[in-house]
Amino acid sequence: MSTRTDAPTRREQILKEAARLFAERGFHGVGVDEIGAAVGISGPGLYRHFPGKDAMLAELLVGISERLLDGGRRRVQEAAGDPEALLGSLIDGHIDFALDDRPLITLHDRELDRLREADRKRVRQLQRQYVELWVTVVRELYPAPPETEARATVHAVFGLLNSTPHIGLLGRTAMEALLRRLAHGAIGSLAD
Template identity: 50%
Template sequence: MSSATDAPADAATARDRAKAERRAALLTAAAQLFAERGFPRVSLDDLGAAAGVSGPAVYKHFASKQAVLAAILVGASEGLLAGGRAVVAGAASDRAALEGLVAFHVDFALGNADIIRVQDHDLDSLADDDRHTVRALQREYVELWVDVLARLRPADARPALRTRAHACFGLINSTPHSSRVGARAARSILESMALAALTA
């Protein structure tokens, strides 16, 4: 049985949840608009309208339009690195780790086409510190793959393995621009092609 003192806490939790949901909706809308129009051609009013709030209400969640862009791109890079680390940590073998990384990245690409487009077109619109953060996170993510490849291909130099990893990302990340076959077919094609490229 809840007491009267639980009510304020429950209300605060509901408010926090609603705020988090609104923030997530703004980021989803922003990624779609930035992908379609490009960062410079989207206003805060556009973002608010797409998420069902007024333009000024966006400031309750983000200090500026550039902060929205940073939340999208830094957040995506943080998510990739954390997810990649979890895949490797939970894998029973190096081969399983590589297969898991490929499947993880394919899932990301198929589920976040707008973010990949924004990354391609608008990375340079980030503030310098945010851009450096994204690049540093991306380098760590690449090296995670290279570490796994190095255990599977000990005779290969790390620069060569890094080239393989980047080529694999290029293959997988091209899907938002070219895939028309449906997610299930695209996933199968991409995973088999990526593994073949990495292990050839």
């Protein structure tokens, strides 16, 4: 989802490898030594960057929720009142997340309940705000259906887009095009 071209920081490298390993083997199936080895430092060296695995998990799950919401808000500003362009931009942004950050989707599905309650509440709060952003745009484009139907449609589209870790990819370009068509089709069904 990021368009940065500079090298990732050590902290970002640790988070990326932690996400991959947690998604592959589960939070409790991975030790700090393995995460450290994946980035070329000792397990105890990780403690210079994070107090422990729990902090890594929290930063990964809270962080992706913050990135999605911040990206959505940025898209709202860039679209300047054009709901159709905004919807396309929101869909494209979420597709980038779904294809580029697949381990985070798996991690969220499996490990959200492992977060401290305050972190879990923060993730849910950010997710609700992200959903509301989408619902507002969808309702601007399709005001006739009840809000509950628009909300259910947004959640269904998220389910569709977030299914990418569970299906074989066609290749990035083909999968991106397919997901875009399916998302637009699902939301466009509100016009019927």
